[in-house]
Amino acid sequence: MTLQFFAPAWGNTLPFEQFCRNVKAAGYDGVEMALPFETAEKDAILDSLAKHGLSLIGQYWQSLESDLDQHAANYEKYLRHLTDARPLFINCQTGKDFFTFEQNRRLFELADRITAETGVRITHETHRGKALFAAHITRDYLEKLPDIRLALDISHWCNVHESLLENQEDAVQLAIRHTDHIHSRVGHPEGPQVNDPRAPEWADVLQAHLNWWDEVVATHRDAQTVLTVTTEFGPAPYLPTLPYTQMPVVNQWEVNVFMMNLLKERY
Template sequence: MNIQFYAPEWGNVLPFNTFCKNVKAAGYDGVEMALPFDLTEKQTILDTLAAHDLRLIGQYWQSFEKNIDEHAANYEKYLRNLMAAKPVLINCQTGKDYFNAAQNQRLFALAAKLSAESGIPIIHETHRGKSLFAAHIAMGYLQSDPGLRIALDISHWCAVHESLLADLPDEVALAISRTDHIHSRVGHPEGPQVNDPRAPEWEEVLNAHLGWWDRIAALHAQNGTTLTITTEFGPAPYMPSMPYTQMPLVSQWDVNVHMMNLLKTRYGQS
């Protein structure tokens, strides 16, 4: 089984070179992040990743425009900026939950065109507020487009459906069959991120996520394909914090490294 592990740049407050040094020392294979448009800033990032022998997963999350024409134009602009860096893949928070099916499918088609043009896989994240915000909605898009591949961040669906998805087995199974990339954040029925996955009170929730991820890992092992995983526990307000002081309850970095080591051991990658 070939699994690559990526650290999220989201939440990093250290100088980028220091961050990359820590990422490499922790045992990650690369970093998942967005890239600036400024060519000098962008090249400095790419040179720093290369200096630490770290791969790049490009990340698009800037889906803000309500007008679909403006949205599609900016979508292509951001994707082309990421494509130029030749990442392992591009993970997109594509579309909006309030776009109709035709509007979101227009974006999927544009991404497929750019992927074919560049040879870089472009996949679409299951994320609240975006096109694939809910399991039953994602199922419709996946059924209508056999080529659609996803980044499964199933923590969002736990929050959206306010459950561990026991009543949506077909929807989850289809999503698992189309997953190329995992965000290994652990969500729960009342939110997209538990305060600490190491805590015993979250054992049932953690085991549900591990079961979903196990099925994805098994499919990739069977198919001889590479699975990528980003340990994407985020900073506040994803990370619960103390009132008034706003101090995080736990270290985002420590939790993410814990998740990587847990999954490396589980899948025989250590």
């Protein structure tokens, strides 16, 4: 099995060249991010990644439109724009939680067509507000559309179901078997991100996530396939802040590097 680690561009406030230097120095293999449509800006990003020997996971999160036809048109526009950059693959926040199965199915099938035409693989993220927002809903999609491959961000499900998914073992196991990519954020029953995974009060919650990730790793070791991990602890408001001052309670970069090193040592 090959295990690769990616830094999220989400939350970065540094010039991108400096960000890439920091990403490389920390020991990451690449960056997960969306790409701008402005040609010079996009080319500068790709040049910086190449200069520092960093791979790209394309990221699509702009699933905002309520009208399905508009949604599908923008979905295709963003995905084809990302495929032009020849990323390692694209991680996609596909669909909406209020779309019907058939409406979201149209988007999954569109992604399949784009992959067939371009050769760029697309995973679909388990994310609140999107098609795969809940464990039992994702189970239904995977049973009916078994070619779906997941970016497993199980922190969202902990928040949605207000639990550590103790009663959804079958759905979780099915999702694990379909997982190609992990977002290693640690969620909890009352939120999608603990304030600091290093803190002892979150030990049991962190261990629950590690147990799930252990199983994903085991499936990829057995298959001798590549598993990618983005350490996607986010900035405020995902990252809790102090009242009034709005100062973050921890440093996002330090938490993400901690998660990478924890998983590198574990696996």
